[in-house]
Amino acid sequence: MKKYILFSFVGFSSLLFGQGGPDVIVTGIGLRQVEPAYRMSESPKIIDTTIANPVIDFPLLALQHPTKIEVEPINPATIKTEQKLNQLYSTYVKLGIGTELMPLGEVYFDSRRSRKFVYGVHAKHLSSYGNIKDYAPAQFDRTKLGLYGGINEKNYTLRGDLHYNNQGLHYYGWKIPTDSVDRKTTAQRFQDVGGAVSFASHKKDSANLNYKVGIEYNNFGSKKPIEDSLSDWRARENFFGFNSSASYKLGKEIYAADFNVRYNGYKYGSLGDTNSSVIDTGIVLNNTIINLxxxxxTYLFNNRFKAKVGVDIVIDAHQTTKAHIYPVAELKYSMFNDIFIPYVGLRGGLKQTSFKSLTAENEFLLTNVSMRNENTAIDFYGGIKGTLSKRISFNVNASFARIQNKALFVTDTLYSVGNKFNLLFDTLNLTTIEGSISYQLNEKLKVDGIGRFYSYSLLNNTYAWNLPQWQAIARGSYNLFDKFLINLDLNFEGGRKALVYAMEDDVTVENLQFAKTLGFVADINLGLEYRYNKRISAFIQFNNLASQRYNRWYNHPVQVFQFLGGITFRL
Structure with missing residues (x-):
């Protein structure tokens, strides 16, 4: 019942609120009063807060310590002075004499320091009157004279030189008592005279083209025969060369080009003619090589990487005219600030063969020889070089080359009694492995070591006659207090074979060819020099310390132990 009453009351109240009343509007005037404002009658003042610092007095104690003064002498200051540039002497003379009556004389005369001019003269004579036991006379003499000069300017240099060489020798490779041979019949003399001139620009601006041009001439020949009627039957050779090169730098690239012309004319007798010997005919060879x-x-990665590419175009105008194209490519990269520099390359070239170059390698060559230019069709090489420390450097490399018309020296039995050499030309594949290391301690100690291994594969011959299969070379010099100078040279090689035509000791037969082992070569030389002062010194030289009578060529043994001593002085 209470619930019903409650719900009824709530419902009735809702009805009451739901009914709306009339709107009422009241209009009137409102009055709002604001209390009056009053100003403060007091002015702001600065309060002085300065506080006086108290004065503190610390009286000193009346103490006095005794003092004592002692004067000790000191060493005077020393200053070590050194010349920035060593004094130059214009003249150097070396005189000596050795065993087997071997006189030596050498003179240098050079200009002193000059920014513009350089010039000099060099003359040398060395001869020996000694013989080799059980062989034909073996005396020799060598005389050289050279002059050079040049002009150095800011933008160019001009160079020139002249030379004259006179070399006398005997074809002693003949086992016969020395006294039973007329020296004139085995004597030979080579005359060599020539000169060269070159001009090179040195413009520092990279936008300019730098270039170099030069010409050279050389005359080389053997001595006239004993009979006047055979005066033309000797070797005569004239060489003329024109060399030029240019380079231009654009950005990181360097564009370069070489253009060379080399002419060599060789003449023996008259072409198509014969002398008193029916088998001896005239030879005339005109040999011209032109190459571009x-x-x-280009250089990349802060010049650590270098790449070089190009091509070598060669025209060989010899007996016939041929054109050859050789690749030029090389890559190298510097690692760890030049500690290791690996490199690889591909190249080739045509080498001009001349009578002068052949006799420089083997002076016992016949004067009537036919020659061919040596053609290296391809030469692939690679290796690594660098510096192990500031004093030690090294280089290890290997290469493979295919060479056509390689000249091999073999004993001649047609025009001589076996005391001269002729030429065989063959095609070979040459593999070379080489390693070298050097150590240098300022100018006090220098040591070099080189080792080489060769592997030959020939087309027509069993062996590469007279060429070594391995070589070991060591050189060292020591300067003790700039008073004593010591030089040591060690040369070892082995694996050489010579072509012979009959059975004898150490001869084997392979592919119908008689090959004789030439034996091991050990050549040890020691030099000592004592400097009395900066101008005068004395020296002694010991050659072939092992006293080994090895064969430099087949049937051509060298002289045993030699001693050479003398003095030097500067003016």
Whole structure:
């Protein structure tokens, strides 16, 4: 019942609120009063807060310590003075004499320091009157004279030189008592005279083209025969060369090109003619080589990487005219600030063979020889070089080359009694492995070591006659207090074979060829020099300390132990 009453009351109240009343509007005037404002009658003042610092007095104690003064002498200051540039002497003379009556004389005369001019003269004579036991006379003499000069300017240099060489020798490779041979019949003399001139620009601006041009001439020949009627039957050779090169730098690339012309004319007797010997005929060879070699080089990665590519175009105008194209490519990269520099390359070239170059290698060559230019069709090489420390450097490399018309020296039995050499030309594949290391301690100690291994594969011959299969070379010099100078040279090689035509000791037969082992070569030389002062010194030289009578060529043994001593002085 209470619930019903409650719900009824709530419902009735809702009805009451739901009814709306009339709107009422009241209009009137409102009055709002604001209390009056009053200003403060007091002015702001600065309060002085300065506080006086108290004065503190610390009286000193009346103490006095005794003092004592002692004067000790000191060493005077020393200053070590050194010349920035060593004094130069214009003249150097070396005089000596050795065993087997071997006189030596050498003179240098050079200009002193000059920014513009350089010039000098060099003359040398060395001869020996000694013989080799059980062989034909073996005396020799060598005389050289050279002059050079040049002009150095800011933008160019001019160079020139002249030379004259006179070399006398005997064809002693003949086992016969020395006294039973007329020296004139085995004597030979080579005359060599020539000169060269070159001009090179040195413009520092990279936008300019730098170039170099030069010409050279050389005359080389053997001595006249004993009979006047055979005066033309000797070797005569004239060489003329024109060399030029240019380079231009554009950005990181260097564009370069070489253009060279080399002419060599060799003449023995008259072409198509014969002398008193029916088998001896005249030889005339005109040999011209023209080559153009453009290349491009670039440097990357802060000059650590270098690449060079190009081509070598060669025209060989010899007995017939041929054209050859050789690659030019090389890559190298510097690692760890030049500690290791690996490199690889591909190249080739045509080498001009001349009578002068052949006799420089083997002076016992016949004067009537036919020659061919040596053609290296391809030469692939690679290796690594660098510096192990500031004093030690090294280089290890290997290469493979295919060479056509390689000249091999073999004993002649047609025009001589076996005391001269002729030429065989063959095609060979040459593999070379080489390693070298050097150590240098300022100018006090220098040591070099080189080792080489050769592997030959020939087309027509069993062996590469007279060429070694391995070589070991060591050189060292020591300067003790700039008073004593010591030089040591060690040369070892082995694996050489010579072509012979009959059975004898150490001869084997392979492919119908008689090959004789030439034996091991050990050549040890020691030099000592004592400097009395900066101008005068004395020296002694010991050659072939092992006293080994090895064969430099087949049937051509060298002289045993030699001693040479003398003095030097500067003016």
């Amino acid at each position: 070699k453009p290349t491009i080089s």
